[in-house]
Amino acid sequence: MAATLLPTSQANTAGLPLPDIYARVSRHVPAIEWPALADDVAAILELKKARNAVILAHNYQAPEIFHTVADIVGDSLALAREAVTVDADVIVLAGVHFMAETAKLLNPGKTVLIPDLGAGCSLADSITAADVRGLREKYPGVPIVTYVNTSAAVKAESDLCCTSGNAVDVVRSLGVPRVLMIPDEFLAQNVQALVPEVEILTWAGHCEVHELFTPADIHAVRESYPGVTVIAHPECPPEVVAESDFSGSTAMMMNFVTEKRPRQVVLVTECSMGDNIAAANPDIEFIKPCNLCPHMKRMSLKNIRHALETLTHEVTVEPDLADRARLAVERMLAVRPR
Known part of the structure; x- marks a missing residue:
């Protein structure tokens, strides 16, 4: 199943009065808290017009961001694909740093901002460009498929990228008996179960x-x-995925829920996923457990507003490194589902 964005009617708030915008998040934002948030929402909507800016928000963002100020929402693959077509001077990435870097790679002439420089990623921190060069020496000739949850420097040392939404198609597209899939061990193991003909x-x-x-x-x-x-995300351990009814990227999880419409559902992933789908599907009961991503939660309406007011923090990538990293991302985007 291909990654998809939420319908524009659920993401774009341009021209809507604040009461209508609040209706989208009323199940998750108490009425007593809305006036304080509404001031930031109104300011952000005006700043987007003044700056010719768009906000790209990952599925893990809180509902007050996801359903009020975001222009484009989705998983990593969807955001990467849509970033290429953005018609704006400024892109604000409500997500984590590697996502902002990817947006910059695909839009070198645009200003890309991340509201909080501390929004990192444990996966991105788990591997360096030097590590990838070491793997090439250890496994000469073996293609390196790198998860997008990595720095631009790591992408630049790789053959092509993948996301949890297209990893199986990317591995199969290479037509080789053996690949290196880094850095997420569990994602690689879950892909291995689906592609037994390739040693990962x-x-x-x-x-x-x-x-x-x-x-x-x-x-x-x-x-x-x-x-x-x-429903489990494929970054979960394989034994967790094996106990689940379905596993897929965040976009796939959303699609499964909206198409199958189970009466009760558990999303084994980041907490805000359930909140965001529940806001659009009030007839479905979402049961937790879930875990919060501390990096995603560094995004807020206040720091998004500040980013647009001050044009901070700008994300840049050194040109030579950007060219090599961009190639890995573009090779990924060229892979289509089989």
């Missing part, structure tokens, strides 16, 4: 959100909610 070599990197889930969590939920549908 891994790196011991993990997402600090998804690595915490265990099969015991799934068993406990099933005991408490008989018949519940369990």
Whole structure:
């Protein structure tokens, strides 16, 4: 299933009065808190017009960002694809740093901002460009597929990128018997189960959100909610994915819920995913557990507003490195589902 964006009607708030915007998040934002948020929302909408700016928001962003000021929402693959077509002078990335770098790689002539420089990623921190060069020496001739949850420097040392939404198609597109898939060990192991004809070599990197889930969590939920549908992100350990009813990227998870419409569902991923889908599907009951990503939660309406007011913090990539990293991303974008 291809990654998709939410319909524009759910993402674009241009021209809507504030009460209508609040209706989108009323299940998650108490009415007493809305006046303080509404001031920032109104300011951001005006600043976007003045700056000719757009806001790209990842699916893990809180509902008050995702459903009020974002212009484009989606998973890493969707944001990467849509970033290429953005008609704006300024891009604000409500996500983490590697996503802003990817947006800059694909839009070298635009100003790309990230509201908080501390919005990092445990996966991106788990590997360096020197590590990738070491892998090339150890495994000469083996293609290196790098998860987009990495720095531009790591992408520049790779053959092509992948996301959780297209990893299987990327691996198969190479037509080789052996690949290196870095840095997410669990994603690589889950892809291996789907592509047994290819030997996938891994790196011991993990997402600090998804690595915490265990099969015991799934068993406990099933005991408490008989018949519940369990959907897991492929960054979870393979034994967690094996206990689930479906596994896929955040876009795939959204599509599954909206198409299958289970009565009760558990999303084994970052907490805001459930909140954002629930806001658009009030008839579906979302059961937790979930884990919060501390990096994604560094985004707020206030620092998005500040970013637009001051044009900070600008994300830049050194030109030569950018050219090589961009090639890896473009090769990924050229891969289409089989």
